[in-house]
Amino acid sequence: xxxxxxxxxxxxxxxIARGITVIENDDDGSVLLLKELYRHTGKAYLIGITxxxxxxxxxxxxxxxxxxxxxxLRVGVLAVDPTSPFSGGAILGDRVRMQQHATDGGVFIRSxxxxxxxxxxxxxxxDAAKILDAAGYDIVIFETVGIGQSEVxxxxxxxxxxxxxxxxxxxxxxxxxxGTMEIADIFAVNKADREGVERCVIELEQLLSVKExxxxxxxxxxxxxxxxxxxxxxxxAAAIEKHREYLMNDGRLEAKRRARVKDEVHNIITNRxxxxxxxxxxxxxxxxxxLEELYQKKTDPYSVALEIINQLGIEKP
Amino acid sequence: xxxxxxxxxxxxxxxIARGITVIENDDDGSVLLLKELYRHTGKAYLIGITxxxxxxxxxxxxxxxxxxxxxxLRVGVLAVDPTSPFSGGAILGDRVRMQQHATDGGVFIRSxxxxxxxxxxxxxxxDAAKILDAAGYDIVIFETVGIGQSEVxxxxxxxxxxxxxxxxxxxxxxxxxxGTMEIADIFAVNKADREGVERCVIELEQLLSVKExxxxxxxxxxxxxxxxxxxxxxxxAAAIEKHREYLMNDGRLEAKRRARVKDEVHNIITNRxxxxxxxxxxxxxxxxxxLEELYQKKTDPYSVALEIINQLGIEKP
Numbered sequence: 341x342x343x344x345x346x347x348x349x350x351x352x353x354x355x356i357a358r359g360i361t362v363i364e365n366d367d368d369g370s371v372l373l374l375k376e377l378y379r380h381t382g383k384a385y386l387i388g389i390t391x392x393x394x395x396x397x398x399x400x401x402x403x404x405x406x407x408x409x410x411x412x413l414r415v416g417v418l419a420v421d422p423t424s425p426f427s428g429g430a431i432l433g434d435r436v437r438m439q440q441h442a443t444d445g446g447v448f449i450r451s452x453x454x455x456x457x458x459x460x461x462x463x464x465x466x467d468a469a470k471i472l473d474a475a476g477y478d479i480v481i482f483e484t485v486g487i488g489q490s491e492v493x494x495x496x497x498x499x500x501x502x503x504x505x506x507x508x509x510x511x512x513x514x515x516x517x518x519g520t521m522e523i524a525d526i527f528a529v530n531k532a533d534r535e536g537v538e539r540c541v542i543e544l545e546q547l548l549s550v551k552e553x554x555x556x557x558x559x560x561x562x563x564x565x566x567x568x569x570x571x572x573x574x575x576x577a578a579a580i581e582k583h584r585e586y587l588m589n590d591g592r593l594e595a596k597r598r599a600r601v602k603d604e605v606h607n608i609i610t611n612r613x614x615x616x617x618x619x620x621x622x623x624x625x626x627x628x629x630x631l632e633e634l635y636q637k638k639t640d641p642y643s644v645a646l647e648i649i650n651q652l653g654i655e656k657p
Numbered sequence: 658x659x660x661x662x663x664x665x666x667x668x669x670x671x672x673i674a675r676g677i678t679v680i681e682n683d684d685d686g687s688v689l690l691l692k693e694l695y696r697h698t699g700k701a702y703l704i705g706i707t708x709x710x711x712x713x714x715x716x717x718x719x720x721x722x723x724x725x726x727x728x729x730l731r732v733g734v735l736a737v738d739p740t741s742p743f744s745g746g747a748i749l750g751d752r753v754r755m756q757q758h759a760t761d762g763g764v765f766i767r768s769x770x771x772x773x774x775x776x777x778x779x780x781x782x783x784d785a786a787k788i789l790d791a792a793g794y795d796i797v798i799f800e801t802v803g804i805g806q807s808e809v810x811x812x813x814x815x816x817x818x819x820x821x822x823x824x825x826x827x828x829x830x831x832x833x834x835x836g837t838m839e840i841a842d843i844f845a846v847n848k849a850d851r852e853g854v855e856r857c858v859i860e861l862e863q864l865l866s867v868k869e870x871x872x873x874x875x876x877x878x879x880x881x882x883x884x885x886x887x888x889x890x891x892x893x894a895a896a897i898e899k900h901r902e903y904l905m906n907d908g909r910l911e912a913k914r915r916a917r918v919k920d921e922v923h924n925i926i927t928n929r930x931x932x933x934x935x936x937x938x939x940x941x942x943x944x945x946x947x948l949e950e951l952y953q954k955k956t957d958p959y960s961v962a963l964e965i966i967n968q969l970g971i972e973k974p
Contacts, residue, residue: 371959378957392710394825508711598952602942605951608962610931617930618923625919634922635915640695642688645925 345376377474384473388498395504400567416472495523507536532564662693694791701790705815712821717884733789812840824853849881
């Protein structure tokens with residue numbers, strides 16, 4: 341066995357960190373590492389904490405960590421920041437949190453940013469979660485800032501998705517709802533000591549009331565929290581547990597995870613194809629004679645694209 | 658010439674709407690349509706209005722429309738909702754807005770949601786903007802809800818990017834900043850009658866003060882608005898105009914648009930490859946014998962993915 345893989349499985353913190361870096365950099369060793377670790381995965385429970393900025397997700401995750409630590413569960417957190425191709429490295433809040441838990445071997449927190457290519461971040465976080473899983477963390481939390489695609493993406497990669505919202509987001513909450521109704525297993529209304537919390541809860545209830553339900557559908561809970569004051573955190577953990585139990589019945593968790601594995605194979609393939617195509621195209625495009633023709637609008641992007649695809653040597657795109 | 662293309666160029670509203678639908682559905686005719694329209698594009702000025710939910714972007718866009726209409730400019734708006742694979746169709750706010758401008762042929766508003774595959778929405782909105790451009794709209798506004806990838810993406814597809822934020826977003830503003838510092842040409846602090854506006858502006862100023870500047874760098878303005886009351890809208894339009902003038906100098910706009918065309922070719926290619934791979938894979942994966950082995954963890958996603966890639970018949974990914 342690969343030495344790094346062995347150390348990761350034994351739970352060595354430094355090796356876990358190094359393993360995630362190998363994955364982030366997409367080093368040659370990453371595929372080999374993941375191949376070795378794969379059969380040691382599947383024990384961790386994956387939780388997604390997502391929602392728009394300003395929701396207090398970091399604080400909430402911090403309280404959840406403390407809650408799970410009291411139960412002697414080991415917790416890994418992947419703070420996913422899709423904006424960080426520009427910032428580079430951990431954001432301040434995460435560094436503070438990491439220091440706070442630095443002496444606790446049962447907590448591992450890591451910020452992850454985009455690797456700059458299609459689906460790269462999704463793949464990297466999924467793989468990082470595997471490292472934590474193989475290393476024996478009982479709970480792995482994906483904390484993502486975002487609304488829209490990043491949110492939907494994370495829901496596809498975890499067992500339970502918690503959507504954190506706050507009162508007073510305004511009209512755009514409608515947008516939030518439209519996209520998140522289908523993905524949220526639990527709605528956590530944080531900062532519930534703020535004005536407008538009743539309206540926020542009512543709106544969520546109305547939203548859920550139109551959801552098509554049958555006896556197999558899980559009805560998401562709507563919880564009110566003041567995470568800063570540790571209010572509602574225990575209830576949130578209980579709601580997560582309730583959803584986990586729901587998934588454990590009738591093989592739902594198994595089915596969900598199987599679908600996820602298939603998605604993963606898809607993502608790896610498209611990610612590789614994209615990287616390959618980009619490398620090839622950057623060269624091809626730069627050396628093309630018709631680039632100037634394209635700028636002059638004597639040809640068009642579709643014609644150039646299809647022409648290049650035809651040269652790629654694939655059967656029939 | 659394609660009949661639909663001809664009608665679009667003549668500015669026929671119904672044909673414009675139909676053209677965008679053709680693009681959204683990725684019908685066979687879409688490539689042909691875009692090829693015909695391409696040489697009629699390049700006249701419209703593209704503005705991105707982006708930022709986290711709750712910023713009042715729709716209201717702001719509405720006021721901008723009215724401002725530009727007074728100047729007899731024709732305005733197209735693409736309201737991009739990356740969450741709508743789940744909602745399907747225009748969100749309520751847009752429908753209200755559309756009705757409001759329904760009798761004004763100089764305004765065209767359309768909601769667009771994800772086509773459900775990698776880069777599909779980016780491509781569809783870019784192409785929809787081309788239709789509006791070819792149809793003679795002077796200004797095309799991309800209005801996107803989002804933080805993170807969707808925001809960065811839209812910045813790559815417009816001439817001027819306006820980031821709309823509001824006071825009191827809390828700690829996550831840090832995340833907002835990290836990703837948006839590089840993409841925003843103008844910061845619009847909306848709802849500036851709210852508490853905390855000074856702090857918000859100071860934070861943005863501090864952020865800009867660390868930006869590496871030389872004489873060629875454009876220094877983004879920070880504007881305070883109360884869009885609902887029409888306060889600051891004229892100033893925003895002036896700031897957009899100032900940025901446009903900056904781009905017109907030294908061939909910057911030309912360079913920016915050339916880079917964008919190249920990106921577009923890239924996006925078309927990766928989008929096609931992705932679609933092709935997915936179609937192929939869905940079939941391949943379903944019929945694979947080792948899918949069960951994968952579930953049993955006797956093999957791993959990377960091994961399966963690389964094996965399938967090897968069968969695709971491409972040179973060397």
